[in-house]
Amino acid sequence: QQQVKQSPQSLIVQKGGISIINCAYENTAFDYFPWYQQFPGKGPALLIAIRPDVSEKKEGRFTISFNKSAKQFSLHIMDSQPGDSATYFCAASNAGNNRKLIWGLGTSLAVNP
Amino acid sequence: DAGVIQSPRHEVTEMGQEVTLRCKPISGHNSLFWYRQTMMRGLELLIYFNNNVPIDDSGMPEDRFSAKMPNASFSTLKIQPSEPRDSAVYFCASTRGQSYNEQFFGPGTRLTVL
Numbered sequence: 448q449q450q451v452k453q454s455p456q457s458l459i460v461q462k463g464g465i466s467i468i469n470c471a472y473e474n475t476a477f478d479y480f481p482w483y484q485q486f487p488g489k490g491p492a493l494l495i496a497i498r499p500d501v502s503e504k505k506e507g508r509f510t511i512s513f514n515k516s517a518k519q520f521s522l523h524i525m526d527s528q529p530g531d532s533a534t535y536f537c538a539a540s541n542a543g544n545n546r547k548l549i550w551g552l553g554t555s556l557a558v559n560p
Numbered sequence: 561d562a563g564v565i566q567s568p569r570h571e572v573t574e575m576g577q578e579v580t581l582r583c584k585p586i587s588g589h590n591s592l593f594w595y596r597q598t599m600m601r602g603l604e605l606l607i608y609f610n611n612n613v614p615i616d617d618s619g620m621p622e623d624r625f626s627a628k629m630p631n632a633s634f635s636t637l638k639i640q641p642s643e644p645r646d647s648a649v650y651f652c653a654s655t656r657g658q659s660y661n662e663q664f665f666g667p668g669t670r671l672t673v674l
Contacts, residue, residue: 488667488668490651490665491651496662548663550603551602553602
């Protein structure tokens with residue numbers, strides 16, 4: 448049972464465009480929502496994270512938008528660059544399960560030059 | 561400061577053989593995670609240690625899998641006997657404190673079981 452559903456599975460964007468990746472969850476106890484970035488041959492690395500007390504968090508070209516009522520959160524990459532080509536994972540956790548991260552299946556992003 | 565270190569980076573073995581994957585977490589981190597990554601199932605948490613004690617091993621697929629953390633700087637994941645369906649990339653990650661914090665991943669071990 449996939450508790451965090453991520454879409455799309457793959458995404459192709461032109462350089463300078465906006466990349467949008469969406470995640471939906473069911474467990475209302477989740478209270479921490481990180482996004483990880485993974486380059487080929489490497490392990491995932493934390494990109495940006497949000498708590499449900501805010502609706503948006505921005506770090507440079509990367510923004511998380513959070514909709515608590517809809518139980519959805521999304522990653523927006525502004526001015527996408529070829530160097531952003533990677534696999535992106537959303538995740539969620541809560542204190543009730545030892546803060547175990549529940550992962551989405553990932554989105555493979557390709558930014559064309 | 562070195563990141564999480566995993567060895568070997570690649571392992572090819574035959575079905576039925578024992579496989580041991582190794583991990584050295586970042587110094588000072590007291591939580592360690594073993595993950596398995598496949599295209600079909602994504603990232604799966606296998607086991608989570610805190611202060612060298614297994615906290616959650618509900619993700620360990622079956623008795624063929626075992627993990628140990630004899631001290632704060634070393635952990636192993638063992639598969640015995642290995643099967644072709646165990647082929648995957650296995651990641652080790654560490655963090656300071658509870659798993660709420662940023663997890664730092666190693667480069668992974670790509671395991672192929674023939």
